[in-house]
Amino acid sequence: MRHFFHVLLALVLLALPAQLMAGPVQDILQNYRAVIEKSSRKTIEPAIDALANSGLPQAQKVLETWQAKDMWQRKSDGFFFEAKKVNAKTYALIDFDTGETVGEVAKDEIDQLKPNSGIRAVIATALVQFQLSDPDPARRSDALTAIERNAAADHLEPLRKSIATEADPAVLARKQRLERLLTIRFDPEIEARIAAIESFGGDLGVDLRATLNPLLATRRIVVAGKPGAELNIARTLRPGSDELPRDAAYAMLVDARLSTPRISASDKRAALAANIVDGKVAGIPVAQLNSDEARATAYAALAAGGKAAPTVTEAQFEAALAAHSFVDVYAEPSKAVTDAASDAMDAIQMRVGLNQALDLGLDALSLASIYFLAAIGLAITFGVMGVINMAHGEFIMMGAYTGYVVQQIIPDYTLSIIVAIPMAFAVTFAAGVAMERLVIRWLYNRPLETLLATFGISIALQQVAKNIFGTQARPLTSPAWLDGAWVMNDVVSISYIRIAIFVLALIFLGFFLFLMKKTRLGLETRAVTQNPRMASSMGINKDRVNMLTFGLGSGIAGIAGVAIGLFAKVTSELGSDYIVQSFMTVVVGGVGNIWGTLAGAAMIGFLQKGIEWLNPSNTLAAQTYMIIFIIIFIQFRPRGIIALKGRAAGD
């Protein structure tokens, strides 16, 4: 064979001295020289196929060069080269077979081949098989991505071929998956398509749903009489059902020019107005035309006189509807395929539903964490100490603004958050202690007065914040490592910041339990709240304990403020958005019990997400219904989910 080739080469060399350096690629090109020069989408295919199927290593390079409009033809002998611009007038020619520069020529000695977009697309398809077998896995991967984005029937064959030689397991998996997806869409064999559909099971990939959905796409048509067997019918609709009201069905008939339109009320009115003669329409005085019956009579008279389009009577209307069938038909002709796709889609929807429930659960969990964070400070000041602090929300706001101010000074987001948390604690702790000293101390056992006094502080603080920071929202930016989300599959994902808040809530819970159960302060706090006189007489400094405990609750509110500020806009109203829900959380859970607060936050979070899920368009309604639910809930458990029992619970 090689011999023969050499002989042939020698013959050619003898015959055509100019083609002295021609190689196998150039031969092919020369074989198809005519069609290449013609450069027409209709005739080019044999040339490209010959190149692609030649098995020559250079073929890919040629096609790519051609596609990139870098292939030129030498006028002198009609040979094809890759040409590189040296300067405006001069080009370097590179031989395809050897890859070597064969010389520089003036621009007017060569012609550029300018494949149109149709040809380039054909070339691209031909290139796919090369790219799919490219030694570089990254390029193979790119090729797959390109196919995924813009798949064509032509890709199926090269893809299948390339699977056999694929070595990289990750790329192989992608190839196999893509092959099955392409099979569903493009394979001519119905059995193969069905098998491919069934092979996926309840896969959750968005790509699978994107493949199946067009198969299941229907369009609504109206046909006279019974629909023909050639139609792949998804379902037959009855006019007057919920999906197809009678008027809509009739409108379809009118659109399809199968029936004449009915006269609308406004058309009727216009026709009447156009036919007023001496203050009368068809003999009826205009003043009497203020009822539908009178208008109908007048219009009927007009129509009978040929002055208006005849109305469609109810009987005609009915008959027209009865004479036609209204069906949804698939664009896909094969019923077996649509059935399989529909079954697969049902299975997917089922699993998507389950996963969405999981996603909703995660959402609810993070909302519950937020409520818990907002409420835990309150669980100390209100739950343990029994102090109603309406300014608690403003402490949250102060914490968030502290975070904002720290970020103005320290530009590094990670560092600034680390600094902001203790700063926020310090600021709100100080504010809490000051408030306890100046106001609340005088109002113990007077909860209603405390409520109103702290409300006064709340509106004052809000206004001060407004005066300092303005009314527009201030950003509190989270560090980059908290951006993004943990993606489990195409349905379930949760952002890192929400995970962080969940973790923070857990930390706070642990801290609270430790503080109350294991520390001296916790012991003294419990003693003071249960029996202040007894505690005092045992040598506990009641004022100091109250001050510290209240400061602590306020400080935790400040930290919660930093966390909440990370995902909510920091405004002076930030606190008041959370205050009612926070009190609800504590009250619903059961006052004086941290587990109750946890349960309350969980209940409110899950409930709100649940209601939002039932009525997704409307978060306002969700909040409304949730509050109503809570009001009713308190009927049945006035002391909350986890209630303290017995005489100590208070008479």
Place this chain on the structure above:
Amino acid sequence: MKNTFLMRNPSVLVFLGLLALFTLGVTLMSEATGAALISTSFVKTLGKTLCLCLIAIAMDLVWGYCGILSLGHFAFFGLGGYMVGMWLMYERTRLIVEKSLANTEIPPTPQEVVDAIGTQIFGVVGSSEFPLVWAFADSLTLQLALVLIIPGLLALVFGWLAFRSRVTGVYLSILTQAMTLALSLYLFQNDSGLRGNNGLSGLQNLPGLGSVPQSVISMWFFWASALALGLGYVLAAWVVSGKFGSVIRGIRDDEQRVRFLGYSVEGYKLFIFVLTAMIAGIAGALYYPQAGIINPAEIAPIASIYLAVWVAIGGRGRLYGAVIGAAFVSLVSTWFTGGQAPSIPLGFYTINWVDWWQVVLGLSFVLVTLFAPKGIGGLFDLAQGIRAPRRHGQPLGPGQGALQEKEAQE
């Protein structure tokens, strides 16, 4: 009966006399009926203030006398406003629509009129159909009845649920606040049927009375508000004067003891709650036509807390205290936030009262709670030489709403 009641309560006579004098004075100074010394907008402000005084009386009844710190009475006030607003808006739109449709060649059918009104009213929320709640909007009588019925019904249902389960003290306050929040959030929705956050507007124009100038209409409403306040005061004074007053003050100070005397505490609380909700509804129905617009923000929980603030600053547990508190705080607030108060330049910073009034109000409220629980009303005690008893800090009963030592009169 009335005679003896007034004889026994001379303060009522004094109040009515002062109110009459005030009304007469404003009448003589107004643009429409007097020397035009005060502007129409100020007459409206005064009329609105009278309505606020009326709801403050309701608040004083429920909090000062019965010990229920309700943070929901502005919800009832707003509902009253909405009920009247619905009729005003419907009727005015109907007249406009009928006028514009009268020019068409073919007279409209009744359905076309209704549809056009619906499009006019609900166009802003992308709808044209009349929601169910507007079923009676075409009847003034029914809507006026609803001014009483709707707040009363809401108070009845809510109060029955809350009192039945013995929710008291701050828990009840938080619950009423939640109710208010739920209502305002509900009304904020576009499909609530009450035009979402657009609210009802153009309420200052009385349908069919387009030719009457606003200066005259403002006087009518001023007189109506004064009359309502006078009647409300007498009613409240009558309710608290007799044995009923004894019982509800007993409930305020020690409800368990009242229960052991055989009084159904829940029934009394419910009675007062519903009665005051209705009074609040009336006050709102008179207020919003003078304000011209009502929207859900008016119902926000903070408004109800302000109401409690007024009563506390005026002095709770005395009806004239509530009136003084509401009038004083709302007028002073209007003055400060209206930009009329002069700014105070400090050299490095200028205190602009529009920005700082809220702070002053908040802090003054803290001071009143701490140092002057009797509020402004305490000045009258001072003048009469009435002092608080020495009780070593003990309140007058175990209830959370019980009078404090400093609030009591010797």
Place this chain on the structure above:
Amino acid sequence: MSTLLEVSGVSVSFDGFKAINNLSFRIGPAEMRAIIGPNGAGKTTFMDIITGKTKPDEGRVVWGEKSVSLLKMNEAQIARAGVGRKFQRPTVFEDQSVFDNLLMALKNERSPWQVLTFKPKFKDLGKVEELASEIGLSDELHRKSGELSHGQKQWLEIGMLLAQEPRLLLVDEPAAGMTLAEREHTTDILVEAAKTRAVVVVEHDMEFVRRLNCKVTVLHEGSVLAEGSLDHVTQNQDVIDVYLGR
């Protein structure tokens, strides 16, 4: 002897602690009974159960000739049925005058509407005067009750109790903080009352109980330890153990 109130097999516990344990008790329509017992014996809880303040976990509380169950009624209904209670600490409405306190307690219609339109009739005023003189507060009728002395408040509360005209009086330590003379007066009032109605007195003071001269029930750890005349129970070994020993 017919029965006015019968309590049978009642138990109640708070977080596991049995405050009342299978307690049974009965009293006739015109009878005086003293209940004694050490602290924590369940005396107050027993009264709470009868007046509806505490709902028992099990047992029955039956009232009157028609044998209605008190467990289904709330405090106000029980009070209207004819059970009056005087608390250990005097609880009167301190912001209101003695007259108002007595008028509020006076047996009359209790519904809001009727109270709203209530006008004291001559008969009612007379009754208040009469009660005031009986409890020695005639001169203080228009003073605020918060200004009264501790003893006077005790008297006022007894007066309010009588004003209710109950069929059963539950009296918790009526003599606490009273002078000797006042105690005697209290004894007289209670003995007088017991002629027409049932009276249950909870008391620590043995001398006071002796003066009442009535049947005594001894409570201990939530159930009845002994019952009988004072002399009888004070000789009971169990009672002696509980009060003196252990």
